[in-house]
Amino acid sequence: MRHAAAGVDLESELASASPSVPVKPTPGASLPVLDIRGLSIIYRSLAGDVRAVENVDLALMPGEIVGLVGESGSGKSTLAYGSVRLLRPPAIITAGDVTYRGRRVGAEGVAVLEQSISELRTLRWREIAIVFQSAMNALNPVLKVQEQLEDVIEAHLPMDHAERHERAASLLDFVGIPRDRLRSYPHELSGGMRQRVMIAMALAVDPEIVIMDEPTTALDVVVQREILSQIVELKERLGFSILFITHDLSLLLEIADRIAIMYAGQLVEVGTSQAIHHRPAHPYTRGLLHSFPALHGPRVELAGIPGSPPDLRDLPPGCPFVPRCSYATEACTGIDMRLAQIAGEGDLTHMSACPFVLPDTPVKADAAKGHRK
Amino acid sequence: MSDEIRSAAEFRGPLVLEAVGVHKDFKLGGGPHSAVLNAVRDVSFGLYRSGVVALVGESGSGKSTVARLLSGQERLTSGEVRLDGKKIGLHHRRAFRAYKNEVQMVFQDPFASLNPVHTVRYHLKRPVRIHRAASGHADVSQELVRLISEVQLIPPEQFLAKYPHELSGGQRQRVAIARALAAHPRVLLADEPISMLDVSIRLEILALLNDLRERLELAVLYITHDIASARYFADETLVMYAGDIVERGPSEDVTQQPAHPYTQLLVASAPDPDALGSSMRTGSKIVAGQAGSALSNVIGCRFSPRCPFAEDRCRREAPPSVRVNEHRSAACWRLDVAAPHLVAAGRASGTDTVASS
Numbered sequence A: 001m002r003h004a005a006a007g008v009d010l011e012s013e014l015a016s017a018s019p020s021v022p023v024k025p026t027p028g029a030s031l032p033v034l035d036i037r038g039l040s041i042i043y044r045s046l047a048g049d050v051r052a053v054e055n056v057d058l059a060l061m062p063g064e065i066v067g068l069v070g071e072s073g074s075g076k077s078t079l080a081y082g083s084v085r086l087l088r089p090p091a092i093i094t095a096g097d098v099t100y101r102g103r104r105v106g107a108e109g110v111a112v113l114e115q116s117i118s119e120l121r122t123l124r125w126r127e128i129a130i131v132f133q134s135a136m137n138a139l140n141p142v143l144k145v146q147e148q149l150e151d152v153i154e155a156h157l158p159m160d161h162a163e164r165h166e167r168a169a170s171l172l173d174f175v176g177i178p179r180d181r182l183r184s185y186p187h188e189l190s191g192g193m194r195q196r197v198m199i200a201m202a203l204a205v206d207p208e209i210v211i212m213d214e215p216t217t218a219l220d221v222v223v224q225r226e227i228l229s230q231i232v233e234l235k236e237r238l239g240f241s242i243l244f245i246t247h248d249l250s251l252l253l254e255i256a257d258r259i260a261i262m263y264a265g266q267l268v269e270v271g272t273s274q275a276i277h278h279r280p281a282h283p284y285t286r287g288l289l290h291s292f293p294a295l296h297g298p299r300v301e302l303a304g305i306p307g308s309p310p311d312l313r314d315l316p317p318g319c320p321f322v323p324r325c326s327y328a329t330e331a332c333t334g335i336d337m338r339l340a341q342i343a344g345e346g347d348l349t350h351m352s353a354c355p356f357v358l359p360d361t362p363v364k365a366d367a368a369k370g371h372r373k
Numbered sequence B: 001m002s003d004e005i006r007s008a009a010e011f012r013g014p015l016v017l018e019a020v021g022v023h024k025d026f027k028l029g030g031g032p033h034s035a036v037l038n039a040v041r042d043v044s045f046g047l048y049r050s051g052v053v054a055l056v057g058e059s060g061s062g063k064s065t066v067a068r069l070l071s072g073q074e075r076l077t078s079g080e081v082r083l084d085g086k087k088i089g090l091h092h093r094r095a096f097r098a099y100k101n102e103v104q105m106v107f108q109d110p111f112a113s114l115n116p117v118h119t120v121r122y123h124l125k126r127p128v129r130i131h132r133a134a135s136g137h138a139d140v141s142q143e144l145v146r147l148i149s150e151v152q153l154i155p156p157e158q159f160l161a162k163y164p165h166e167l168s169g170g171q172r173q174r175v176a177i178a179r180a181l182a183a184h185p186r187v188l189l190a191d192e193p194i195s196m197l198d199v200s201i202r203l204e205i206l207a208l209l210n211d212l213r214e215r216l217e218l219a220v221l222y223i224t225h226d227i228a229s230a231r232y233f234a235d236e237t238l239v240m241y242a243g244d245i246v247e248r249g250p251s252e253d254v255t256q257q258p259a260h261p262y263t264q265l266l267v268a269s270a271p272d273p274d275a276l277g278s279s280m281r282t283g284s285k286i287v288a289g290q291a292g293s294a295l296s297n298v299i300g301c302r303f304s305p306r307c308p309f310a311e312d313r314c315r316r317e318a319p320p321s322v323r324v325n326e327h328r329s330a331a332c333w334r335l336d337v338a339a340p341h342l343v344a345a346g347r348a349s350g351t352d353t354v355a356s357s
Helices: A002-014 A076-083 A117-127 A145-156 A161-174 A179-183 A191-202 A221-238 A249-255 A273-278 A283-289 A330-334 B063-070 B093-102 B120-130 B137-150 B156-160 B169-181 B199-215 B227-233 B251-256 B261-269 B312-316 B340-348
Strands: A034-043 A050-060 A065-069 A091-100 A128-131 A209-213 A241-246 A258-263 A266-272 B015-028 B035-048 B052-056 B078-083 B103-106 B187-191 B219-224 B236-241 B244-250 B321-325 B328-331
Touching: A034 A076, A050 A065, A050 A076, A050 A091, A050 A266, A065 A076, A065 A249, A076 A091, A076 A209, A076 A241, A117 A128, A117 A145, A128 A191, A145 A161, A145 A179, A145 A191, A161 A179, A161 A191, A191 A221, A221 A241, A221 A249, A221 B261, A241 A249, A249 A258, A249 A273, A258 A273, A258 A283, A266 A273, A266 A283, A273 A283, A283 B199, B015 B063, B035 B052, B035 B063, B035 B078, B035 B219, B035 B236, B035 B244, B052 B063, B052 B227, B063 B187, B063 B219, B093 B103, B103 B169, B120 B137, B120 B156, B120 B169, B137 B156, B137 B169, B169 B199, B187 B199, B199 B219, B199 B227, B219 B227, B227 B236, B227 B251, B227 B261, B236 B251, B236 B261, B244 B251, B244 B261, B321 B340
Parallel strands: A065 A241, A065 A258, A128 A209, A209 A241, B052 B219, B052 B236, B103 B187, B187 B219
Antiparallel strands: A034 A050, A034 A091, A258 A266, B015 B035, B015 B078, B236 B244, B244 B328, B321 B328
């Protein structure tokens, strides 16, 4: 199996000097490495609870890239951070289960939401690492790259100084940065290089899952493209899984295996990149697809999505997209916003929360214009 | 002159604002031997009534410096900025204010450009008073309602009373645009007006700018790093690299048939949803390299270290701007290799490719 083989590959390539951690075979390859079920998260505030994540199911399979797309405030980062318990009050996880099944844990998996603080400490970074959006803020400005990389390694792997140094250097090789940059401070690196150091740091102790939170948003397109292809290449080589958070659907269509679209704290559509691109069902997905100007292909008229996202403190009943939706009818305010397989769609992984608009429903010009609230 | 490049925005209306050989150096550090950064080098272009010109480039390419020079926030090292054909001098307060009446700016970050402790009304009232667009209480009120309706924030009275934190990113940017319109300008310099906004909001703001351009006959400079949006919004696109304009032409032509190797790299790097993973997985490598250096001690073509077509001459001598056709030019020694079809088409149409500078 590619996954297991890649794991061995990593151990020999990256951790040759380490007392090797026994690599267990993947317990049942069809089980997700991260399984989020019915997760709900609120932010408690005086003005009322903000329902940032509402009853979300999402699974990440081994070796898979799942893209999580949504506008700012849609709850995509809250969902990702919440699933590894990185949120602090006023965020409260009110319901749900998160199961982690990596090669280094038992077949039954780990219930992330029930772990103690010390158990979480091993889980974080060793098993699930994060690449944050702003590398300048995430890196310590007064420590050299070397010290920051070695800190991570020291915290998780039993290695002596020379081994740590060698590993830090080989991590930089991995992301295509010259080894002499180990002695650089973050401010001496370009934006792209800093982001690559962040990626190296995330991969430092061979995690199973890497959560990438807008890893390339602050970068120029050329650098963005270079880093993205590097991420895909590293993933193929080392066999980790990626949860990729972004607001840029056009980018996800290119790199993700599956895409989950989030609106107002809820998943509104999930499907393979192909399904989302060619057979979008939910009106919000359709709107997003018509929101970015394409550089390639014929020049088509774009519609965008009128209006702005709703206030999460005071969501309307039923579908939260109703005020901006051109397909909306009376019935929409009464629907249950659960993802369901799309009727008549052969692809069983393609799910949408909208029972009315199907991939074959003709595109409707936005009738909701002027609904600007 | 027959070999002059005519702007693709020219057909929209008469020339309003013009940059002629604009040059801006920044001294890095102090002392007699400090390095000099040519942030903007010999940049010339025009903005035409009701027309949109896009300035595209990576961060550090000097595109925002161009906007700051045109808006009078920064002094030129050499060259001229002309409004209606007259050179502008901004040494006097009064002249500066008169100029600001005509040329206004919209900034990238609507979260930073509005004061959090003041209402929308306050933000709009000040420019209305200062630029004497209206005087007297009733007139000012009427003008405020007009402005806020102009950017489609309805109902106006309700929005005027709000504070920035009560508005979404898109609404804030609308307020920032309304504020720029308060002076009744003829030129709008928009520096990355949509890059901080959510994807679903961006198009609406571009549509609004397009609507204002048409109705108020604004000459617009649209600065962006997103060449795809330039294709949709701008008549003419200028591509900037390390302080130089390396290519210019009609937006559709520049994006669909880029001539300069840097423009080709930009276009190839943009996300292509139709590729659906293929381009990432087949391992097609793009050599991004370092961002362009605009230091004055760099000789030759500034793109040459990253250019797949570079030869010795490119590293020795800066390339002149080469005319491709009536509306297009590119600053490259190796256009015949980089864009052979364009050069051939230029020759076939009888206009020889002539070095114009």
